[in-house]
Amino acid sequence: MSSPSSSIESVLVENRVFEPSAATVAAARISGMKAYDALCAEADKDPEAFWARLAREHLVWQKPFTQTLDASDKPFYKWFQDGQLNASANCLDRHMGTPVENKTAIVFEADDGAVTTVTYKELLAKVSQFANALKARGVKQGDRVVIYMPMTIEGVVAMQACARIGATHSVVFGGFSAKALQERIQDAGAVAVITANYQMRGGKELPLKAIVDEGIAMGGCESIKTVIVLQRTATACNMVDGRDITWTDAIAGQSTECPPAMVGAEHPLFVLYTSGSTGKPKGVQHSTGGFLLWARLTMLWTFDLKPEDLFWCTADIGWITGHTYVAYGPLAAGATQVVFEGVPTFPHAGRFWQMIEKHKVSIFYTAPTAIRSLIKAAEGDEKVHPKNWNLDSLRLLGSVGEPINPEAWMWYHRNVGHERCPIVDTFWQTETGGHVITPLPGATPLVPGSCTLPLPGIDAAIVDEAGNDVPNGAGGILVIKKPWPSMIRTIWGDPERFKKSYFPPELKGYYLAGDGAVRSADRGYFRITGRIDDVLNVSGHRMGTMEIESALVAKTDLVAEAAVVGRPDDLTGEAIVAFVVLKRSRPTGEEAKAIAKQLRDWVGKEIGPIAKPKDIRFGDNLPKTRSGKIMRRLLRAIAKGEAITQDVSTLENPAILDQLAENN
Ligand code: WT7
Numbered sequence: 001m002s003s004p005s006s007s008i009e010s011v012l013v014e015n016r017v018f019e020p021s022a023a024t025v026a027a028a029r030i031s032g033m034k035a036y037d038a039l040c041a042e043a044d045k046d047p048e049a050f051w052a053r054l055a056r057e058h059l060v061w062q063k064p065f066t067q068t069l070d071a072s073d074k075p076f077y078k079w080f081q082d083g084q085l086n087a088s089a090n091c092l093d094r095h096m097g098t099p100v101e102n103k104t105a106i107v108f109e110a111d112d113g114a115v116t117t118v119t120y121k122e123l124l125a126k127v128s129q130f131a132n133a134l135k136a137r138g139v140k141q142g143d144r145v146v147i148y149m150p151m152t153i154e155g156v157v158a159m160q161a162c163a164r165i166g167a168t169h170s171v172v173f174g175g176f177s178a179k180a181l182q183e184r185i186q187d188a189g190a191v192a193v194i195t196a197n198y199q200m201r202g203g204k205e206l207p208l209k210a211i212v213d214e215g216i217a218m219g220g221c222e223s224i225k226t227v228i229v230l231q232r233t234a235t236a237c238n239m240v241d242g243r244d245i246t247w248t249d250a251i252a253g254q255s256t257e258c259p260p261a262m263v264g265a266e267h268p269l270f271v272l273y274t275s276g277s278t279g280k281p282k283g284v285q286h287s288t289g290g291f292l293l294w295a296r297l298t299m300l301w302t303f304d305l306k307p308e309d310l311f312w313c314t315a316d317i318g319w320i321t322g323h324t325y326v327a328y329g330p331l332a333a334g335a336t337q338v339v340f341e342g343v344p345t346f347p348h349a350g351r352f353w354q355m356i357e358k359h360k361v362s363i364f365y366t367a368p369t370a371i372r373s374l375i376k377a378a379e380g381d382e383k384v385h386p387k388n389w390n391l392d393s394l395r396l397l398g399s400v401g402e403p404i405n406p407e408a409w410m411w412y413h414r415n416v417g418h419e420r421c422p423i424v425d426t427f428w429q430t431e432t433g434g435h436v437i438t439p440l441p442g443a444t445p446l447v448p449g450s451c452t453l454p455l456p457g458i459d460a461a462i463v464d465e466a467g468n469d470v471p472n473g474a475g476g477i478l479v480i481k482k483p484w485p486s487m488i489r490t491i492w493g494d495p496e497r498f499k500k501s502y503f504p505p506e507l508k509g510y511y512l513a514g515d516g517a518v519r520s521a522d523r524g525y526f527r528i529t530g531r532i533d534d535v536l537n538v539s540g541h542r543m544g545t546m547e548i549e550s551a552l553v554a555k556t557d558l559v560a561e562a563a564v565v566g567r568p569d570d571l572t573g574e575a576i577v578a579f580v581v582l583k584r585s586r587p588t589g590e591e592a593k594a595i596a597k598q599l600r601d602w603v604g605k606e607i608g609p610i611a612k613p614k615d616i617r618f619g620d621n622l623p624k625t626r627s628g629k630i631m632r633r634l635l636r637a638i639a640k641g642e643a644i645t646q647d648v649s650t651l652e653n654p655a656i657l658d659q660l661a662e663n664n
Pocket of ligand 1: 320321399401404426428430431451514528530531
C-alpha cells in the first residue's frame with residue numbers, strides 16, 4: 001500500500017481503542033473476546049446446528065421444526081420451515097405466568113410529556129382485543145394491513161395484533177405523502193389501513209387520516225375494505241360511511257382474549273418498503289421465525305439486556321429499527337422500553353437527556369444524525385447540554401443508521417456516556433432484519449467510527465467485483481457469504497428483482513449489502529464507507545436518487561430532465577442535490593429561487609418532506625457522454641463544490657459544467 005492516497009488514508013485511520021471495563025466483561029452474557037470467538041467457531045463449524053440450537057432455545061414453537069435450512073431454491077432460503085409459531089405469542093404469551101407478566105412493557109411519553117404505562121399482561125389484553133376487532137372487520141390470516149400511525153402504544157398494538165391473527169403488516173412512516181402511501185397500499189394489495197386522525201409532533205397537530213383519504217382517492221386501492229382510526233387528538237376528521245371506524249368503536253364489545261394463529265416459520269410477518277436504485281421502492285419481505293429469533297437474540301447479545309434495564313430506541317415504527325427494536329425485539333426479550341411520540345428538539349433540544357433522567361433509561365439507542373444535531377444545539381445553548389441532566393442510569397449507548405464520525409462518537413462517549421458506557425455502533429439494513437456487524441459491549445474493544453466485527457453466525461466479508469476476498473486495509477464491496485435466519489426473503493411481488501438486487505451472479509451467490517467497506521489492517525475491524533449504489537442516506541433515512549428524479553420529472557409542465565446526487569453534509573450525513581433542466585429557459589436569481597421552492601414542495605408531496613432536495617441547480621442541459629449517458633461522477637464533484645479534475649474528454653457539452661457549478 002504505497003500510493004499517496006492510501007498513505008493519507010492511513011493517517012486518518014482512527015487509533016483510539018476503548019477496552020470494556022472488567023466489571024462490564026464480568027457481567028456480560030457474551031463475556032470477553034474468548035466467548036465471542038467460541039460462538040463464532042461454533043457457527044463456523046456447523047452453521048445449521050448453531051442456528052437450530054438458538055432457535056430451539058430462544059423461540060416458543062407450537063410445532064417444532066425438523067429441518068433448519070432449506071437451500072434447494074437459492075437464493076430463496078427457507079429457515080425452520082416446517083416449524084409453527086406465532087410472533088405475538090413469542091412476545092407476549094410467553095411471559096404469562098413468569099415474573100415478566102406484571103412488569104411494565106411500555107413507558108409511553110407523549111409529545112406533550114404525558115406518560116402512560118402498560119404491563120405485559122395489559123399489553124396482551126390490548127393486542128388480543130384489537131386482534132379480535134381486526135377479525136370482526138373481515139381481516140384474515142394471509143391478508144396485508146397497512147399501518148400509518150404515530151409513535152403510540154396503539155402503533156405497537158396494531159403491529160402485534162396483525163401478527164397475532166397471521167396478517168402481514170406493512171407500516172408506512174407517518175412522514176410519507178399520500179402518493180407514497182397509495183403506491184404501497186396498491187403494491188401490497190392491502191385490505192385494511194390502521195391510522196390515526198392526527199399525530200402530534202413538536203407541539204403541532206399533523207393530519208394522518210386526511211392523507212389516507214387522499215391516497216385512497218388517487219385510485220387503485222379498491223382492495224381496502226376498512227380503515228380503523230385511532231383518535232389521537234380531540235380534533236374531528238372525515239369518516240367514510242361503511243368503510244371507516246374509530247379504534248374505540250372497533251374494539252367495543254370485543255373479547256380481550258384471542259388465541260394466536262399458528263403460522264409456518266416462513267410466513268411473511270411483514271413487508272417494509274425501502275428505497276433501492278430504481279424509481280420504485282421495494283417491499284422487503286421478512287419471515288416470522290428467522291426474523292423473531294434475531295430480534296430477540298440481538299437484544300440479548302448486542303444490548304446485553306438485563307431484567308432491570310430500561311431500554312429506549314428512538315426510532316419510529318415506520319422504519320426497520322422501529323420494527324426490530326421497538327415492536328418485536330424488546331417484547332420478545334421481556335424488556336421494559338420507552339416509546340416516544342415526539343421529536344428530540346421539542347420543547348427544547350435537551351428533551352432526550354431530560355427523558356433519560358426522568359425514566360432512568362439504562363440503554364439508549366439513537367442515530368448519528370440526532371447526535372450531531374444535539375451537539376450543535378448544545379454548543380449553541382448551554383441550557384440544552386446533556387450536563388444539565390443526571391445521566392447516571394445509562395450503562396450502554398447505541399448508534400444506528402449511518403456511519404458515526406469519530407468526533408460525534410467521542411462527544412457521545414464523553415457527554416452522554418461519561419466515558420463509562422460502551423457504544424455499540426450497529427451496522428445493519430432493512431434487509432438484514434437485525435444487527436449484523438456490531439461490537440458486543442462486554443467483549444469487543446471499541447474503535448470510534450467502526451462497527452467492528454460481525455455477530456456470530458454472520459459471515460460478512462469484503463470482496464472485489466469478482467467476489468474474491470480483498471486483504472485487510474484494502475476497500476471493497478461488503479457481502480455476507482452464508483445465509484442467516486433474519487435475512488430478507490424476497491421483494492414482495494418481485495422475486496426477479498430480489499435476485500438481481502441482492503445476489504448478482506458475479507458475486508458467487510453472496511448477499512450484496514450495497515455498501516462499500518474496509519477492514520482495518522490491525523484488527524480486521526469493519527468500517528462502512530458508504531453506499532455503492534444510487535442510494536443516499538439522509539439523516540439515516542434511505543432515499544433512492546432515481547426515486548427523487550422520477551418525482552421531479554413527474555412535474556411534466558415544468559421539468560424536462562433531472563439528475564439527483566448526494567453531497568456530504570455535516571448534520572444530515574448526506575444532502576440531496578438536484579440538477580434540473582426545465583422545459584423553459586434556465587431561470588436565475590429570484591425566479592430560480594421561486595421555482596426551486598416549487599419543485600421542493602412538489603417532491604415533498606410526491607414522496608414526503610424527507611426527500612426534498614436541499615439544493616436545486618438549473619442548467620440548459622446535463623453533462624452527458626456522446627452516447628447520452630449522464631455523467632454522475634461529475635455532478636457529484638460539482639455538488640461538493642470541487643474543481644473538476646477528472647477527464648471530461650468524453651463529454652458532449654463540457655461548457656455545461658461551469659453553468660451548473662454556478663450557485664443560482
Ligand atoms: C443502510 C441501511 C440499520 C437500520 C436503519 C437503516 C447504512 C446503517 C450503519 C452503521 C454505517 C450504516 C448503510 C446501510 N447504515 N447502519 N452503523 N454504520 N452505515 O436501515 O434504511 O435499510 O439503511 O444504512 O448504508 O446499507 P436502512
